[in-house]
Amino acid sequence: MKKIWLTFILVGFVIGLSACSSATSEEKRKLVFGATVPYSDMLKEGVVPILEKKGYSVEVKEFNDYVQPNIALDSGDLDANLFQHKVYLENFNKEKGLELIDVVSVPTAPIGIYSVQYGSLDEIKEGSTVAIANDPTNLARGLTVLRDAGLLKLAEEINPVTVTVKDIEDNPKNLKFHEVDAAQLPRSLESVDLAAVNGNFAVAAGLDLTTAIYRDQIPDEIQNRIVVRDGDKDQQFVKDIIESVESKEFLQVIDKHFQGFHKPKWMEE
Incomplete structure (x- = not known):
């Protein structure tokens, strides 16, 4: 049993x-x-x-x-x-x-510098207004793409994820920064001279990525x-x-x- x-x-x-x-x-x-x-x-x-x-x-x-x-x-x-x-x-x-x-x-989708006022980086005038994101992650990407475009210089010893405007060492064109919500960056183009817009928000707003006057080349670690x-x-x-x-x-x-x-x-x- x-x-x-x-x-x-x-x-x-x-x-x-x-x-x-x-x-x-x-x-x-x-x-x-x-x-x-x-x-x-x-x-x-x-x-x-x-x-x-x-x-x-x-x-x-x-x-x-x-x-x-x-x-x-x-x-x-x-x-x-x-x-x-x-x-x-x-x-x-x-x-x-x-x-x-x-x-x-x-x-x-690369972060890009978009502008209604300018058709190229060479046209950007001194004192131009720039819209960048106000959250840490998107702000850092915006500042690094502005650096890569030659519009400003950042401190060498920085964490690329936590960069802020305090890390700007040189601003030759005396750009004026306006921090706004990242999703609103495409709309800000109506009131500023240029904006550093993340690709996902650019696409969501209907912007053509190929119209940016500068596009991030995106190194492998940022893919x-x-x-x-x-x-x-x-x-x-x-x-x-x-x-x-x-x-x-x-x-x-x-x-x-x-x-x-x-x-x-x-x-x-």
């Missing part, structure tokens, strides 16, 4: 394990991405269709800030996100004690990346995401719908 009961227990245990395994497998066929605009559109148009062909069900959740997508990923509410570059990710991990990793870089939890790096769904991004189909979507985006080195090779 004991042997019979033991057999039932073992069979039940095996069935239970099988059920758990099936549930885990099924769960991983349902992926949730977090992204900001326009990267949510990039996922929907260029990545999701490929993953669906591979048998996944994919949901894309849009965020309007640069904090919650990482918090949600770490907590397990997301399986991956797309909105940040490597420098930001490394700083975020350090500050929050997280273990998130980037797995593949994607074409990135946006798809990010996952470190513990998932060897999971099949992560491998499938990478394969989707590196596909010819994804490149075709980029060339057709995301002109002006700076492609990562691997895509240009």
Whole structure:
């Protein structure tokens, strides 16, 4: 009698394990991405269709800030996100004690200097007004692109993620800075001489990225990346995401719908 009961227990245990395994497998066929605009559109148009062909069900959740997508990923509410570059990710991990990793870089909308008044950098007059973002992350990017355009000089020993106007060492054209909400930068062009606008906000406002009088060249560490939890790096769904991004189909979507985006080195090779 004991042997019979033991057999039932073992069979039940095996069935239970099988059920758990099936549930885990099924769960991983349902992926949730977090992204900001326009990267949510990039996922929907260029990545999701490929993953669906591979048998996944994919949901894309849009965020309007640069904090919650990482918090949600770490907590397990997301399986991956797309909105940040490597420098930001490394700083975020350090500050929050997280273990998130980037797995593949994607074409990135460059921050650009836009102007209604001027058609080139050479035309910018002394004392011109410049709109820059008022939040730390976008402010830093705005100042660094103004530096790269030769309009100002920043202190050499700076953290590229935390740069502020206090780090300006030389301002040869005596530019006057106006800090506004990053999403409002495109609208500010009506009241200032030029503005340093992040690519995502430029796209959202309908600006043509190719009309900027200067566009950030975006070094590799500033290219946006798809990010996952470190513990998932060897999971099949992560491998499938990478394969989707590196596909010819994804490149075709980029060339057709995301002109002006700076492609990562691997895509240009």
